[in-house]
Amino acid sequence: MTNSFVRLAMAGALAMGLAFAQTAAPQTPAAAPAKKAKPAAKLRKRLMKQLELNAAQKQQAKEIFQQVKTANQPVRAELKQNHESLAAAIRSNNVSQINQLTQDRANLMAKTLSTRSQAMAKFYATLTPDQKTKADQIQQKMAKRSQKVKG
Numbered sequence: 622m623t624n625s626f627v628r629l630a631m632a633g634a635l636a637m638g639l640a641f642a643q644t645a646a647p648q649t650p651a652a653a654p655a656k657k658a659k660p661a662a663k664l665r666k667r668l669m670k671q672l673e674l675n676a677a678q679k680q681q682a683k684e685i686f687q688q689v690k691t692a693n694q695p696v697r698a699e700l701k702q703n704h705e706s707l708a709a710a711i712r713s714n715n716v717s718q719i720n721q722l723t724q725d726r727a728n729l730m731a732k733t734l735s736t737r738s739q740a741m742a743k744f745y746a747t748l749t750p751d752q753k754t755k756a757d758q759i760q761q762k763m764a765k766r767s768q769k770v771k772g
Contacts, residue, residue: 671759672752681747689740693733700729 665686669679703726710718748756 668756668759672748672755674752678747682744685740685743685747689736692736696729696732696736700726700733703729 669682674682703722707719707722707726710722745753745756
């Protein structure tokens with residue numbers, strides 16, 4: 622009986638040792654997790670599905686929004702630089718530079734908003750009357766949710 626107990630204890634100890642000694646296998650690029658889609662991209666995809674766009678409309682939408690992305694790239698680079706400069710101005714407590722940089726930032730953000738809004742107007746113009754009605758309803762629902770979240 623003692624002999625059986627010793628064998629069982631040794632087998633258990635060996636199993637425990639093997640379990641703790643195992644290391645996680647290194648991740649290969651194929652095993653790496655897929656990138657998550659950005660929330661805006663998910664929203665756009667869902668909206669296009671809800672609006673039941675035809676192939677031509679999908680292609681037009683893709684072109685319109687790609688043009689916006691391309692047009693806004695230099696502005697986004699300026700915004701990034703502005704953000705870094707603003708952080709430095711904050712650290713150095715340079716009030717006049719902070720004021721100037723925040724004004725510059727507001728102008729840059731206004732440019733991107735204008736470009737996006739013009740693109741949305743172009744996209745909206747490609748919709749059928751029924752799709753426009755659906756789009757308006759979706760927009761109203763989103764506005765209500767936003768108001769609910771804000772309080």
